[in-house]
Amino acid sequence: MGEEISAGSATGELARARKGDDAAFTRLVAPLRRELHAHCYRMLGSTHDADDALQEALLRAWRGLDRFEGRSSLRAWLYTVATRTCLDAVDRRGRRAMPIDLGPASDHAVVDATPLSEVAWLGPYPDAGLPAGPAARYEQREAVELAFVAAMQHLSGNQRAALLLFDVLGFSAAEIATMMDTSTTSVNSALARARRLLAERVPPRSQQQTLRKLGDARVRETVTAFATALESGDADALVALLTEDVAWSMPPLAQWYRGRAAVMDFAVEVPLTRCPSWRYHLTSANGQPAVAFYVGASRSAPHLAWSITVLTLRGELVQGLTSFLGAEHVQRFGLQTEWA
Structure with missing residues (x-):
């Protein structure tokens, strides 16, 4: 959890903020911004919505600062404002979906599928935005797992x-x-x-438990092997990394695939055949290993951002792949959108 500034300093900043000093208010809430943003993401399932909700919540808090009587901590009061702001957003926008929510898995590759722009999709969360420190029943990373x-x-x-x-x-x-x-x-x-x-x-076993048991080195080895297999077009190496019940989804596409045969049919037909050249950058999202993928017309051509692909592991094998398609996701992770 974020560390609030010292009591004496906070009292002074609060007094200045009550008098209209917006810089004092900014300093007062700065230590809590990351955890408040993560809370908004958990409520809303979108970094974009979390941005908007946090901005609106802090504006409400600034305008309503006179109503903060100090009977609870500033942190609790800000969580009150942020939660109520998120509840208003839930009422307006409903819930965010994953492809599995829309229909059954496809048993063969769907080529040239059309993105569903009218669906409000769940989005990935950069681990760099997570607050440090322990939580209550769930770890902070467990509580943002996909x-x-x-x-x-x-x-x-x-x-x-x-x-x-x-x-x-x-x-x-x-x-x-x-x-x-x-x-x-x-x-x-x-x-x-x-x-x-x-x-x-x-699932009863969280990804954090799996990742801790594997250790950082083995996790990185598995993720690198997966990304390299895709980059090199090695179907045999790719299939060797997948569990029998692996699932692959790619929002904003409605189609998704379950089972090694269906996933490999898609992989061979689309990314390994129709995408001439791949590049990748290892990252992490939602407390899980992830890969930023880039696609180019040839190995010497510029490669454009394709997805943030989040991996769910079972042991040393990949049980789930969620590829959030779109350069905007890659950019959100602070990464370049073109690999020259």
Whole structure:
């Protein structure tokens, strides 16, 4: 969790902010921005929406600073404002989807599929934006894993808020009731329903547990082998890295593939055959290993950003591939969008 500035300094900054000093307010909230942004992403499933929600929440907090009476911490008050802002966004925009939500898997390659621009898609989250430090029931990285964030989208806004505030951030049910302007009984009820629904959708073993068991060196070896197999067009090397039940999805495409045979049919037909040249950069997203891929017309031609591909591992094999297509995702990770 973010570290708030010292009590004495915070009191002075708060007094200056109350008098209209926006620079003092900026300094006051700066240590909490990263964790507040991560909270907004968990609620909304999109870095873009999280940007907008955090900006709106901080504007609301600045305009309503006189209403902060100091009976709770500044951090708790800001989480109240951010959560309510996110709940308003959930009411307006609904939930974000993954291809698996739209229909069954394809058993063969779909060539020249058309992106679905009308669907609000879940997006990746750069690990560089995650706050450091322990959480309550979930680790900070566990709480942004793709399976977790995708499952959160199937909860109501109040259920999302209750679970995140209690299980991830460590607020009490009584504190959450005050933050959400409801009763402790309602919070506990929402929390129970949220946990039941998440248990049905989130694997019992988190990616953090898998990654810790493997160790950084073995994780990097697996991810590098996958990226190199794609870059070199080596279908045999690629298939050797996949679990039998591997799944590959590529939002904003509705088509997705499950099973080694279907995934390899797609891989051979599209990326290994129709994409002449690949480059890659290893990164991390949603607390998981990831690869920024670039595609070029030839090895000597400029390569344009294709995706942020997030890997889900089971042991040393790849169980899941989620390729978020679009240069905007690569740019969001602070990476170049063209590999000259």
